[in-house]
Amino acid sequence: MGPGLIFWHPKGAMIQFQLRRFIEDTILERGYSLVYTPNITREELFLRSGHLPLYAANQFPPMAAGEGEAESVRYRVKPMNCPMHILIYAAQQRSYRDLPVRLAEIANLYRNERSGTLHGMLRVRGLTMDDAHIFLREDQIEQEIFQLLDLVELVLGKTFGLSYRLDLATRPDKKLGTDATWDQAERALEQALKHRGATYRVDQGGGAFYGPKIDIKFNDAIGREWQGATIQLDFEQPERFGLEYTGEDNRPHRPVMIHRAIFGTLERFVGFLIEHFAGAFPLWLAPEQVRVLPISDDQLPAAREVQSKLRAAGLRAHLDERNETLNYKIRDAETHKVPYMAVVGQREAEAGTVAVRVRGSGKKQEVVPLEEFVKRLQAENRTRALSPLT
Numbered sequence: 001m002g003p004g005l006i007f008w009h010p011k012g013a014m015i016q017f018q019l020r021r022f023i024e025d026t027i028l029e030r031g032y033s034l035v036y037t038p039n040i041t042r043e044e045l046f047l048r049s050g051h052l053p054l055y056a057a058n059q060f061p062p063m064a065a066g067e068g069e070a071e072s073v074r075y076r077v078k079p080m081n082c083p084m085h086i087l088i089y090a091a092q093q094r095s096y097r098d099l100p101v102r103l104a105e106i107a108n109l110y111r112n113e114r115s116g117t118l119h120g121m122l123r124v125r126g127l128t129m130d131d132a133h134i135f136l137r138e139d140q141i142e143q144e145i146f147q148l149l150d151l152v153e154l155v156l157g158k159t160f161g162l163s164y165r166l167d168l169a170t171r172p173d174k175k176l177g178t179d180a181t182w183d184q185a186e187r188a189l190e191q192a193l194k195h196r197g198a199t200y201r202v203d204q205g206g207g208a209f210y211g212p213k214i215d216i217k218f219n220d221a222i223g224r225e226w227q228g229a230t231i232q233l234d235f236e237q238p239e240r241f242g243l244e245y246t247g248e249d250n251r252p253h254r255p256v257m258i259h260r261a262i263f264g265t266l267e268r269f270v271g272f273l274i275e276h277f278a279g280a281f282p283l284w285l286a287p288e289q290v291r292v293l294p295i296s297d298d299q300l301p302a303a304r305e306v307q308s309k310l311r312a313a314g315l316r317a318h319l320d321e322r323n324e325t326l327n328y329k330i331r332d333a334e335t336h337k338v339p340y341m342a343v344v345g346q347r348e349a350e351a352g353t354v355a356v357r358v359r360g361s362g363k364k365q366e367v368v369p370l371e372e373f374v375k376r377l378q379a380e381n382r383t384r385a386l387s388p389l390t
C-alpha cells in the first residue's frame, strides 16, 4: 500500500524482534537510556534543526494542524530522531558529571526517497533504525568513539563474524555550519581513528549535512558490499538548539553530539542477513528453531510434550502434526531451513528421548535425552552462536 513500505510477516518480524532485543540489551549494559518519541511533530521543530529547508526533498509533505490548533500550524512525520532527542536532553539541567547522556530509540522513520531509488528491503521509505544520540563534552569524544567502535566489533565482528572497514566521510557541498566547525569535527574523528590504530579510508564529501562521520562497510558471503553502521559527529545542532551543560567552573558550556546506528535500518540489515545466510539463520535468529516430528499419530501426545518443554525453555518449537510421511515432513523442514528437527518415534516416546537431526548434516541422526537436547539449544541460543555447539 505504497512504494518502499514494508509489511513484516511473522517470520521476518521474529528476526527483527531478536535483533532489537540483542541491541537493546547490549547498549543498556553500556550506559544508554531508552526513549520513545512521537512519529509526528510540529514542523517548526524541523525548521529549527535545519532539516528544513535543506532536507525538504527527503521529507514527506506537511499535514494540516489537529483539531483545536491554529490553521497555520503544520505537522511532519519524522525522517530522523535527532531533534526529538535534543528536546529530551534540553528538558533538564545537565551537569558535566551527567555526560555522556546516551539516548537510544529504535524508531520508525519515513523518508520520501525518490521512487527510482527504492529497492526491495534495501532502500525503503518506511524504515526502522536502531538510532541513538550521545551528548558529551569535547574531552570525551575520543573515549566515546572507542566505545562505539567496540560496539561495532561486538555486533558485526564477534556476533556475525563479518570483516568490515571504516570510511571517514568528510564535509559535503550541501552543509550546515562554518568551515571552522567542520575542521574541528573532522580533526576529532581523525584523531580518534589514529589513536585507536584503526585503518580507514577517506570518503571525500560523503559526510552528513550536519557533520563528518565514520561509515562501517562490510561484505556478504558472496562478496557484495553493504553499509550499515554509522558514527556521526555534530557540533552544529547543539548550537542551533542552544544546548548546555554546567561545567566544573559552574558556567554554561555547549555539548557535542554523536548520532549513531549499529544495524542502520533493520530493513536493510535483515535484507543483508537473508542474503548472507541464504535463509539458514543461526539458531538465535531463526524464526523457527526446532521442528518436532512425530513418526505417527501414536506419538502425538509425546511430541506435544516435547514441544511444550522446548517452549517452556524459551525455544521456538513447532510441531508438525500433519498426516504426512516422516520423509515428507523432514524434507519440508529442510526446505524451511529449520536448524533442528526432533523426531519422536515409539522408542523415543517411551525413553524420554528425541532423535535429533541438525540442519545441513544430511541423514545423520543422534538420539539424546530431551533434557540434554534442551540444555544444548539453550546454550547455543543464549551465546548467539553462529553454528551448532558440539
Ligand SMILES: [Zn+2]
Pocket: 080, 081, 082, 133, 259, 260
Ligand atoms: Zn541523528
